[in-house]
Amino acid sequence: MTFSLVARCAETGMFGIAISSSSPAVAARCSYARAGVGAVASQNVTDPTLGPLTLDLMEQGASATEAIAAIVAQGRFIEYRQVLAVDGTGDTAIHSGPNSLGIWTQAQADNVASGGNLLANEGVPQAIVDGFLAASGHLGDRLIAAMRSGLAAGGEAGPVHSAGLKIVDMVAWPVADLRCDWTEDCPIEAVAKTWDVYKPQLDAYVQRALDPRAAPSYGVPGDE
Template identity: 80%
Template sequence: MTFSLVARCAETGQFGIAISSSSPAVAARCAFARAGVGAVASQNVTDPRLGTSALDLMEAGRTAAEAIAALQAESDHMAYRQVLAIDATGSNAIHSGPNSLGIWTQAQGRDVASGGNLLANDGVPAAIVAGFETASGALGDRLIAAMRAGVAAGGEAGPVHSAGLLIVDREAWPYAELRCDWIDEGCPIEAIARAWEVYAPQADDYVTRALDPRAAPSYGVPGDE
């Protein structure tokens, strides 16, 4: 009941993940990224521990493929899990357990990997990868374009209700973390796209505010002078 992608920007070194699901608050349980290390999606019958474990393994020097192999060997109930990982070089790997739900499949490209379950058809992840690879602009723009390509290819078998976008850059905290935890009508991916449209022009300034507030611009909110 989820489709997603993990990706790396070869120019900036940023990592990102975009994800959507019919379940509520999908990004709260399934989206993981660490600056300088990589990004992971842990989905299907979700075990959030897999996300942090994969990042720990990659931070310790494992490739994405080695981290996925370690999870397969050491974690319980992997037949029910779908895990996507991308490492600092852009190398990526995917585990899709045989008990993944409904139509499930995966696709990989340069600096990007996509997977999904309970899909409308088995071409959705390939469309997401192609959407990312052909898009231009900032990493967030490419992540949104990829998810829109997945929706255009059929998306999930039923309506999706939540979505998230997570990007890390150089700092320990997220460069951007945007979520739509539940929407009854409309598309949560479009809600995230709109949030990114508003947030993107200010993203660098929020980093500046953290590192040196004296150099940060004002945005005219009350008390912000």
């Protein structure tokens, strides 16, 4: 019911995740990222505890490969879970349990990993990875391009209704956490449209948190 990617920007060290599903509010349950540590997607009959646990292991020094191996060794009902991770070196790892739904598969390269279940065809994750590697610009732009590539390759077996994009970078909170929790239209395009609006203001929102005296105004009522 889901396809996603986790990724690291080799130039900036940012981490990000983008995800879409036929289920509502997929990003609320399945997307995890921590600045300086990595990004994780926990999906397919989702266990939301696996995302933070994988990040904790990587923060303690485990590679993505080692963290996923530990998750597989200790996770409950791990045969139903699909977990993707990328760490600070660009190492990527994926676990796809044999009880993943429908057509399920995965693909990975340095700095990017993609997986999905209940897919239209087995080529979707590779199309997502290829789309990410072919794109340029801000990590958010590359995540959107990758998800569009996955959708163009067939996406999920049925229509998707929710999507999300999360990016972390140097501060303790996500610098972007954009979601479409339900729509009858394309949720990926809804998130992409939101990203187009949010991207020019991203740095300003960080600046407002760190030192509002130097932050620019965007014409919000009461904001002078």
